[in-house]
Each structure stands twice: as structure tokens, then as C-alpha cells.
Amino acid sequence: MLEDPTFWALVGLIIFFAIMIYLKVPxxxxxxxxxxxxxxxTELDQARKLREEAQALLAEYQRKAREAExxxxxxxxxxxxxxxxxxxxxxxxxEEYVASRTKLAEDKIAQAEAQAIQEVKALSADVAIAAAERILTAKAKGATADALVDAAIGDVKGKLH
Known part of the structure; x- marks a missing residue:
């Protein structure tokens, strides 16, 4: 048995395990x-926490993006x-400006028409007076004629104005 190499291998293995146990290798x-x-x-826990934080941040940013939109x-x-x-x-x-400008233009036109009519009436009255004066002067002579002409002129003026 002392010459058997298997025995010595077993003894060496036992010594090796004993030294290992003695040195507290296990x-x-x-x-x-x-x-x-x-x-x-610990790293897995930290990674899980970081992932949860990242998901929370992503959710927060998505919510903010929706709110901003x-x-x-x-x-x-x-x-x-x-x-x-x-x-x-x-x-x-x-529209109000155009309407007021249109009304103003219409008022000016109406005023110009009224003024033109007044001027035509005044001119026609002056022409009628002058014609009547010539006719009466040619037909009537003397102080009676002058009095009649003046009275007629006054009547025509009063009626025309």
C-alpha cells in the first residue's frame, strides 16, 4: 500500500484539502x-431604480409635451x-367710414344743387326785372311810369325771394 501511487495520490489530496481548510480557502x-x-x-437594484426614474422622467416629459401642445x-x-x-x-x-363719406358727398351734392337752384332763381329774377324795366320804360313815360316800374320791381323781388 505504501508503494501504491494511488494511495499517495489520495494522501496528497487529503493533505491538500486539509491545508485548504486550515488556511480557510473555502x-x-x-x-x-x-x-x-x-x-x-446592488447593481441590479440600482439599475432597476434608475430604470424606474427614467420611466418617471419620460412620463413627466410626455405629460409636459402634451400640456405644451x-x-x-x-x-x-x-x-x-x-x-x-x-x-x-x-x-x-x-363700412362706417365709406357710409359716412358717401353721406357727406351726398350732402355736399344736395347743398350744391340747392345753391345752384338759388342762383338760377336769383339770376332769372334779375333778368325778369331788367326785362320788365325795359318794357315798362319803353311804354310808360314820366313820373307815373317811374312809380309803376319801381312798384313792379319791388313786387317781383318780393315774390321771387
Whole structure:
């Protein structure tokens, strides 16, 4: 048995395991493995937390983007309504301006017509008076004629004005 190499291999293996146990190699290996497992678990927990935070941030940014889009639509709608209101107001003012200018022009035309009619009446009265004066002067002579002409001229003037 002492000459059997298998026996010495077994003795060497037992001594090797004894030295390993004496030096606490299994505890060191398991301790290292445990530490590594804890570190991996910690990293996984941190990664999970970071992922949750990233999802929360993404949800927050998406919500803010929707709110901003909604607000932009409201601003556009309000601006459109204001532009339509300003356009309607401008059209109304323009119509009022055109109507007032038209009325003013019509009033000036009516005033010019009235003035022209007055001038024609005055001119025709002056012509009629002058004609009557010539006719009466040619037919009637003397102080009686002068008195008749003056009375006729006064009557014509009073009736025409």
C-alpha cells in the first residue's frame, strides 16, 4: 500500500484539502463569491431604480409635451378668434367710414344743387326785372311810369325771394 501511487495520490489530496481548510480557502472563496453576488444584487437594484426614474422622467416629459401642445393649440385658437374679431371690426369701421363719406358727398351734392337752384332763381329774377324795366320804360313815360316800374320791381323781388 505504501508503494501504491494511488494511495499517495489520495494522501496528497487529503493533505491538500486539509491545508485548504486550515488556511480557510473555502471561506475566502465563498466570501468573495458572496461579496460579488451582493455587488451584483446592488447593481441590479440600482439599475432597476434608475430604470424606474427614467420611466418617471419620460412620463413627466410626455405629460409636459402634451400640456405644451394643448397650450399651443389654445393660443392658436385664441389668436384666430382675435384675428377674426379684429377683421370683423375693421370691416365694420371701413363700412362706417365709406357710409359716412358717401353721406357727406351726398350732402355736399344736395347743398350744391340747392345753391345752384338759388342762383338760377336769383339770376332769372334779375333778368325778369331788367326785362320788365325795359318794357315798362319803353311804354310808360314820366313820373307815373317811374312809380309803376319801381312798384313792379319791388313786387317781383318780393315774390321771387
Amino acid at each position: 471561506k475566502t472563496v465563498t466570501g468573495g463569491l458572496d461579496k460579488r453576488a451582493e455587488r451584483i444584487t 394643448s397650450e399651443a393649440e389654445e393660443i392658436i385658437d385664441q389668436a384666430t378668434r382675435e384675428a377674426e374679431a379684429l377683421g370683423a371690426e375693421a370691416r365694420a369701421r371701413m
